[in-house]
Amino acid sequence: MSVKRSVTTTIARMLIAIVVLSVLSTGLAIITLIASRTDAEAVNISGSLRMQSYRLAYDLTTNSPDLEEHIRQYDLSLKAPALAEFKRFYSPSDIQNEYRLLLERWSLLESELKGNRPENYINQLSNYVKQIDNFVLSIQRFSEMKLRVAAGISIISFLLTIGLVFYIIHFSRRQIVEPLNRMVHASHYIQTGRFDHPPLDVELPNELGVLATAFTSMSTDLAKLYQSLAEKVAEKTLKLTQANRSLGVLYDCLQALSVSQVDRQCFEQVLSIVRNSENLVTIRLEVQDSGEGRWVLVEGTEDKNRDWQYLTLEQNEQQLGRLSWQCSDTAVHPQLIENVANILSRGIYFNRAQKRYLQVLLMEERATIARELHDSLAQSLSFLRIQLTLLKRTIPSNNEKAMSVISDFDQALSSAYRQLRELLATFRLTIQEADLHEALNQLIVPLQGQTTASIQIHCALSSQSLNAQQQVHALQIVREAVLNAIKHANATLITVNCDSAPNGNNMIIITDNGTGIKSLDEPEGHYGLNIMSERASRLGGTLNIHRREEGGTSVCLLFPQQ
Structure with missing residues (x-):
């Protein structure tokens, strides 16, 4: 101008x-x-x-x-x-x-x-x-x-x-x-951060008109700049608030998983924290095993009118499951949900590693017991058998009374020796896989070499529903049931089915198409069925063995989740 x-x-x-x-x-x-x-x-x-x-x-x-x-x-x-x-x-x-x-x-x-x-x-x-x-x-x-x-x-x-x-x-x-x-x-308006000052006379044809025009233009530019800075400050403040809230949520999630034993309750607590923090309608955690087993945790009630959003859980390039949620009116913070997914992935991975570690400890403990039995009791029984053989040679064969006692002693000693071998075979079982489906495969592979029958496994039971001790006892029961079917049933098909019962308990059923069990009373010197029942009691469950109407035997194990 x-x-x-x-x-x-x-x-x-x-x-x-x-x-x-x-x-x-x-x-x-x-x-x-x-x-x-x-x-x-x-x-x-x-x-x-x-x-x-x-x-x-x-x-x-x-x-x-x-x-x-x-x-x-x-x-x-x-x-x-x-x-x-x-x-x-x-x-x-x-x-x-x-x-x-x-x-x-x-x-x-x-x-x-x-x-x-x-x-x-x-x-x-x-x-x-x-x-x-x-x-x-x-x-x-x-x-x-x-x-x-x-x-x-x-x-x-x-x-x-x-x-x-x-x-x-x-x-x-x-x-x-x-x-x-x-x-x-x-200028007083501008000093107080207000840019809606009374209009200046920009129509003056003198220097003050030029100054008023420049002042008005400067005020307008300052207002835009101030508004832009205010928006940026508000945006940064919002981001910092969200980051602070996200850090609080992540801290709470890590605290929930920072326990000596990571179990179902820990994951449920993490889902509850995320749902309450992000105001989600519902959030669901699905953990996938190598088989068909699924472990599903749900926090909140599903709304069928809302869409699901998904995020895959991975750890060390291994797919562990999926995290899905339904948002309310406000969108979930993407970085937060990704961090939560990473925490859950590590928690699942740690849960499996912890379970594998405990399982290895149990196996090592049982192997130690087996070695102790072999080095002590087995050696003693072998020594007794040698001594009994020498005794038979020393006593005349026409001494019927002595020979009867020796025969009873020999039979009891053989029964004890057989029982000891079964215990040693049981204690020497080495299963190091924490995944139930993989552990069953590892268990069945050596048994498959002992028979021409087809052994099929169907595992829809999640590994997270069993702790290490439960899994060891369950695998021992499965092994004993499959061995009985191999040795006594003369079957051509043996199936192992792991699934969840309608009441939420874990259910493992071993069936065969063989001759079928004749009686639940074990022969003298055999203790397999009793050991299986004792193991089921330790699991807090029940063991049901019965003859199938279509032929063969069914062994059903029911026990609660961890």
């Missing part, structure tokens, strides 16, 4: 106008005073002409010898420079005419005086004096008129000067002071 009327130029012009007006008024006053400098002299000389006229009349009547001198003086007075000024062009025409008439009348009277005709002079003297009085009066009026003109010029100059001063004050207030006050007021 260009400056059309500069404030400094306008004020300078007004000041120059005041100076010019002062110079003009002062000059006119000075000129008037200069023009009036001979007015008093002219009045005095004019007034003296009356006295000299009467003196000439007196000299004429008395024949005074000074008549010639007085005529000469009168002529000098009438033609004095003060009176000669009235002959100039700037003198009023009436004064010029009267002065010209006085000169003409004096020339006539002078001729009468020099002709010594006193009567004519005296007769004309009265009119001549009146003419002089009129001339003096005109001079006086002209002098007064000049004084009035000088006074008028001074008054007008004073009034004009006062008017210009008031106009400059009004102009300064309207064009300078008020715009500056508005800018100061607007």
